[in-house]
Amino acid sequence: MNDSYVFVANLGEYGAVPNGSILSSTLQSDANSKVILFRFAPGQELSAHAAPFPATLQFLSGEAQVKLGDDWQQAQAGTFVYMTPKLEHAIKAQTETVMLLTMIKAVAPAN
Numbered sequence: 727m728n729d730s731y732v733f734v735a736n737l738g739e740y741g742a743v744p745n746g747s748i749l750s751s752t753l754q755s756d757a758n759s760k761v762i763l764f765r766f767a768p769g770q771e772l773s774a775h776a777a778p779f780p781a782t783l784q785f786l787s788g789e790a791q792v793k794l795g796d797d798w799q800q801a802q803a804g805t806f807v808y809m810t811p812k813l814e815h816a817i818k819a820q821t822e823t824v825m826l827l828t829m830i831k832a833v834a835p836a837n
Contacts, residue, residue: 732761737786743767743822758832766790766819774816780830783807788823792816801825 732754734740741751743765754761764772766788774793783792785805792801793816794809801807809815817825 737763737826738824741765743824746770748772758830760829760831762827762829764817764823764825764827766817766823766825768819768821771818772816774814776812776814777809777829778811780811781809782828782830783809783817784826784828786824786826788825789820790823790825791818791820793818 734753740753740763741749743749744767746767746769748767748770749765751763751765752760753763783801783806785801785803787803790801792799792805792807793814794807795813795815799805799807817823
């Protein structure tokens, strides 16, 4: 383990999707950012919520519906999303889905 960097050779092979649930694995966390890998079984969802920091979503595999504010968007492997602070969002996996969340904590939270 090196404190200077995190290296994951293949995110697609990092953990298995649990049957009928969601697995989240924190890959990195410090005062500036936090990176979490999510694995969704088909039909699983994260209910609508908001975060005080900007964040990005990167979909590595699968298909999901993504709620961004009042809009629903279709996501699949290769989809990238940037979210401003306090944007309500939700995820509904349609198939087995792998998604990377990056929270950018070094930015001052919006008032």
